[in-house]
Amino acid sequence: MSNVISVTDLNKVDTFENIPDDQLQWLIEHAEVVQLKDGDIFFKKGDPIVHAHFVLEGRLSFRAEQAGQFREISVVGKGHITGTLPFSRTKGAGGLGMATQDTCILSLHKDLFREMIRNHYELTEMLVHTMTSRVREFVKRSEQNDKMMALGKISAGLAHELNNPASAVVRSAGELKEQLKLQPDNFKKVIAMRIEPSQVDAVNKILFSKANSGPQHMSLMEKSDLEDDITDWLEERGVEDGTEIAEILAEFGFDLDTLEELYAHVPDQFFPPVANWFNSVLSTEKLVNEIDEASSRIAKLVKSVKSYTHMDQAPERQMADVREGIRNTFTILGHKIKKQQIDLKENFPEDMPKVKVFVSELNQVWTNLMDNAIDAMPDGGTLEIAADFDKDYLRVHVIDSGAGIPEEVIGNIFDPFFTTKEMGKGTGMGLDVVQRIVSQHQADIRVDSQPGKTKFTVCFMRNL
Numbered sequence: 001m002s003n004v005i006s007v008t009d010l011n012k013v014d015t016f017e018n019i020p021d022d023q024l025q026w027l028i029e030h031a032e033v034v035q036l037k038d039g040d041i042f043f044k045k046g047d048p049i050v051h052a053h054f055v056l057e058g059r060l061s062f063r064a065e066q067a068g069q070f071r072e073i074s075v076v077g078k079g080h081i082t083g084t085l086p087f088s089r090t091k092g093a094g095g096l097g098m099a100t101q102d103t104c105i106l107s108l109h110k111d112l113f114r115e116m117i118r119n120h121y122e123l124t125e126m127l128v129h130t131m132t133s134r135v136r137e138f139v140k141r142s143e144q145n146d147k148m149m150a151l152g153k154i155s156a157g158l159a160h161e162l163n164n165p166a167s168a169v170v171r172s173a174g175e176l177k178e179q180l181k182l183q184p185d186n187f188k189k190v191i192a193m194r195i196e197p198s199q200v201d202a203v204n205k206i207l208f209s210k211a212n213s214g215p216q217h218m219s220l221m222e223k224s225d226l227e228d229d230i231t232d233w234l235e236e237r238g239v240e241d242g243t244e245i246a247e248i249l250a251e252f253g254f255d256l257d258t259l260e261e262l263y264a265h266v267p268d269q270f271f272p273p274v275a276n277w278f279n280s281v282l283s284t285e286k287l288v289n290e291i292d293e294a295s296s297r298i299a300k301l302v303k304s305v306k307s308y309t310h311m312d313q314a315p316e317r318q319m320a321d322v323r324e325g326i327r328n329t330f331t332i333l334g335h336k337i338k339k340q341q342i343d344l345k346e347n348f349p350e351d352m353p354k355v356k357v358f359v360s361e362l363n364q365v366w367t368n369l370m371d372n373a374i375d376a377m378p379d380g381g382t383l384e385i386a387a388d389f390d391k392d393y394l395r396v397h398v399i400d401s402g403a404g405i406p407e408e409v410i411g412n413i414f415d416p417f418f419t420t421k422e423m424g425k426g427t428g429m430g431l432d433v434v435q436r437i438v439s440q441h442q443a444d445i446r447v448d449s450q451p452g453k454t455k456f457t458v459c460f461m462r463n464l
Contacts, residue, residue: 003033005056005106013056015079015126023120027054031108036099043097049090051107052127053083058103064095075100085131086113086124165294172290175283202265206258207278211285216253226250233259239272245279252282317441319354322362322396322460326385329366333374340379347386355394355460361437368434369398369456376402376454389462398456405449413447 010016010024031054036042042060043049059077063070073095076082084090108116117124218226227243227250234242249259266274330337330344337344373383377400384399405413414435438445444459 003035005033009056013054013079015054015081019122019126023123026116026120027106027108027123030112031106034105034107036103036105038099038101040099040103041096042099042103042105043093045093045095047093049084049093050110051083052081052085052110052113054106054108055080055082056104056106058099058101058105060103060105061098061100062095063098070096081127081130083107084110085127086117087128088131165298169291169294169298172287172294176287176291199265203262203274206262207281210252210254210258211282213253214289215251215286223250226255229256230254230259234275237263237268237271239275241276245275248279248282248286251286317356317358320357320359320362321352321354322357322387322394323348323352325359325363326366326396329363329370332367333370336371336374337383340374340377340381342374342377343380343382345382345384345386347384349387349389352387353389353394353462355462357441357460358437361440365434365437365458366398368431369458372431373398373400373402373454373456376400378402392462394460394462396458396460398458400454401452402454404451404454405447410447410449414445 005028007021007024007028010019010028011021016024032051034042034053036058045065055076055078057078059075060080060082061072062074062076062082064073065071116127227246230246230249231242233256234245239245262274263271336342370383370385374381377383382401384397386397386399388395388397414431435445438458442461446457446459448455448457
């Protein structure tokens, strides 16, 4: 398209379909024609936005910088309007604009907006409608991004939390499989022994008493000393691989007195196979316990996620103990809390009353508030969740030991798109979502902040 634009050219663009020709002529006379080649930079991050841009031909790619690289966030083509618009508060470019085709743009400076609003109603109406649609789409996209970022954080945390017990199950199952391969040989040696039933009963009593008690807790030094003593004792009685057997015997609390008691019931020549049998039984017991514990941990995490999301429950308000949702949120954010070595404190009254809430939605409130609090603190900070109540209200407090919110911005923190985080780390929608969910509960949220202590308080009416 040439630098000379006519009303006929604009009539071919759907955007100007209902705009009178005299208004289009005014636009042509007062706007600047910008021609871009494929690959040309239209604007850079931080450039002032002082024009409304009408794309007549070609395509523009808008890119935001994240982690040192530019990522395409949107593309506009023929008929699209970008830049600043009437009543818009846009000031500077948040990223990079680049032509990805040969592109022709008509740019109208914002200083001409007053004249346009005063004299050209249809053209103004079209631009205002464009701005309204843009805001609606931006809010929708930002909310989706915020949810995806929150989901990403939750998924990363859960993946880490599930990895440890899942790995433990795989590892223990593999060791158990190897252990079971030894059973036929051990069984052959044991069944070939000729000892009295009373002796078998005494041996079984000692073995399964220790097995049922499970591994014993002791210091590393205590365990090491006991293993050395047991190894020497076993080797004196002809037991091969005494070191390996001593490790499991010590772990289950066998001491030399117990071993002497056991030895008294078994003839000398049969004691080595009995010791190996003990090793086999106790090792199997230990591995089964590890698999059980790891599986229970996985089941607990799944249960916490199900409770957190309130799956299989009707989306209606119900009486609930908010402590349950808060504790489920602890689990969801557990990886992040441990990674930053956050000191987590609970301060709930024992007789804390229930309130009528949308459980799943309210859990989003706790997640956003706690996640922000963790981000605001250095490693080793303190996060306290507390509550108090009277006959009319229940108040839940989320308190962190971070640097605090600057006084000059504290009035803006609930505004949509306002964020103090770096690009890619926040959308500015988290606290806006919190406020809307709190309002949905006819509750109230307020913040008090100073260096070293920021407190968000959510106040519920008890008799709603």
